[in-house]
Amino acid sequence: MDFNTKVIHGGQTHDPSTGAIMTPIYQTSTFAQTSPGIDKGYEYARTANPTRTALENALASIENGIFGLAFASGVAAIDAVIKLLKPGDEVISTNDLYGGTFRLFTKIFQKYGIKFHFVGMENTDHIEKYINKNTKIIWVETPTNPMLNIIDIEKVSQILKNKDVLLVVDNTFATPYLQTPLDLGADIVMHSATKYLGGHSDLVAGALIVKDKFLADELYFIQNSTGAICGPMDSFLVLRGIKTLHIRMQRHCENGKAIAEYLKKHSKVDKVFWPGFKDHPSHEIAKKQMKDFGGMLSFTTKGNKYKDAVKILENLKIFTLAESLGGVESLCGHPASMSHGSIPKKEREKVGIIDSLMRLSVGIESNKDLIKDLESALKLI
Numbered sequence: 001m002d003f004n005t006k007v008i009h010g011g012q013t014h015d016p017s018t019g020a021i022m023t024p025i026y027q028t029s030t031f032a033q034t035s036p037g038i039d040k041g042y043e044y045a046r047t048a049n050p051t052r053t054a055l056e057n058a059l060a061s062i063e064n065g066i067f068g069l070a071f072a073s074g075v076a077a078i079d080a081v082i083k084l085l086k087p088g089d090e091v092i093s094t095n096d097l098y099g100g101t102f103r104l105f106t107k108i109f110q111k112y113g114i115k116f117h118f119v120g121m122e123n124t125d126h127i128e129k130y131i132n133k134n135t136k137i138i139w140v141e142t143p144t145n146p147m148l149n150i151i152d153i154e155k156v157s158q159i160l161k162n163k164d165v166l167l168v169v170d171n172t173f174a175t176p177y178l179q180t181p182l183d184l185g186a187d188i189v190m191h192s193a194t195k196y197l198g199g200h201s202d203l204v205a206g207a208l209i210v211k212d213k214f215l216a217d218e219l220y221f222i223q224n225s226t227g228a229i230c231g232p233m234d235s236f237l238v239l240r241g242i243k244t245l246h247i248r249m250q251r252h253c254e255n256g257k258a259i260a261e262y263l264k265k266h267s268k269v270d271k272v273f274w275p276g277f278k279d280h281p282s283h284e285i286a287k288k289q290m291k292d293f294g295g296m297l298s299f300t301t302k303g304n305k306y307k308d309a310v311k312i313l314e315n316l317k318i319f320t321l322a323e324s325l326g327g328v329e330s331l332c333g334h335p336a337s338m339s340h341g342s343i344p345k346k347e348r349e350k351v352g353i354i355d356s357l358m359r360l361s362v363g364i365e366s367n368k369d370l371i372k373d374l375e376s377a378l379k380l381i
């Protein structure tokens with residue numbers, strides 16, 4: 001089945017009790033048993049709920065996996081993965097990482113004796129230096145946030161061949177429309193479904209997708225034991241969002257390209273970070289690994305003044321200044337003070353998150369209007 005068909009039908013069946021085309025929102029905590037232990041496949045809604053099952057099957061289908069797990073948030077999904085580990089285990093992670101993931105690793109799990117190394121993975125040699133007998137997980141985010149670096153998933157998976165190390169890819173930015181990490185050798189795909197999968201800025205949810213039954217059982221055991229499940233209403237909304245993922249992504253990519261090209265030519269703009277540019281350091285990997293270049297981009301202004309970034313962000317009218325990304329509406333953000341505010345200044349500047357850096361999540365509006373909006377705001381500096 002092609003991706004464009006999978007997003008609509010993949011893993012889905014009409015509701016068996018009524019024939020409803022769309023899986024209903026099963027807003028229930030428990031399910032009747034006809035005799036002790038005899039039920040219709042569902043017993044308690046933390047353990048499983050039909051709306052969540054429908055979403056989990058859809059997730060598995062679009063990521064070319066076999067098992068999907070839906071969580072209350074992206075960080076709840078990450079939390080479940082790290083709970084596979086025990087004290088003394090080590091994780092090697094992308095250094096240019098989503099701020100909330102960095103916080104979870106360093107402020108929560110480090111104190112339980114799990115060690116994290118943050119390395120620039122654009123050069124995969126950097127990973128090998130840190131691998132030792134305690135290494136259990138390689139955590140990859142690509143494209144990275146907010147610098148839009150690309151990490152070669154297949155190359156990382158080759159380094160791990162014959163090693164007992166799991167490769168986890170946070171696929172939030174790319175979505176399975178652009179890349180399917182399980183096909184490139186990843187063991188676990190993770191999503192903040194809050195972003196492109198949901199796609200309408202109306203929910204918070206997370207996901208894990210795997211192929212291996214043993215790994216799926218372990219993660220399911222953690223999910224059921226710790227309880228950070230995706231509720232039926234949010235499951236329904238993500239499922240509904242996924243049905244238009246392909247057409248939304250197509251437009252996000254078109255608009256992202258138009259805006260990246262516009263900004264690159266602007267006299268007040270210093271650098272534009274977008275993997276579609278031929279001179280982007282990992283353009284060739286992006287071309288090989290991704291179907292298109294996505295709707296996320298970042299840019300800096302000449303002189304690197306904090307006040308210029310503030311002026312622009314305060315005066316954009318269609319782009320809304322807000323956390324998050326991946327919705328139909330365009331958003332803008334200031335990583336140094338917003339999403340990456342929890343990362344120390346020195347650390348963030350090392351990876352390029354300087355004061356004038358602004359990040360755009362380009363929506364699916366008319367790109368002419370989006371460019372006009374940027375033009376008026378850039379005039380003010």
Ligand SMILES: *Cc1c(COP(=O)(O)O)cnc(C)c1O
Pocket residue numbers: 073074075076098100101141145170172173191192193194195204205206
């Ligand atoms: C938002 C985000 C997360 C965290 O997901 P939540 O749904 O906010 O918990 C993780 N990774 C990336 C890349 C994100 O953008």
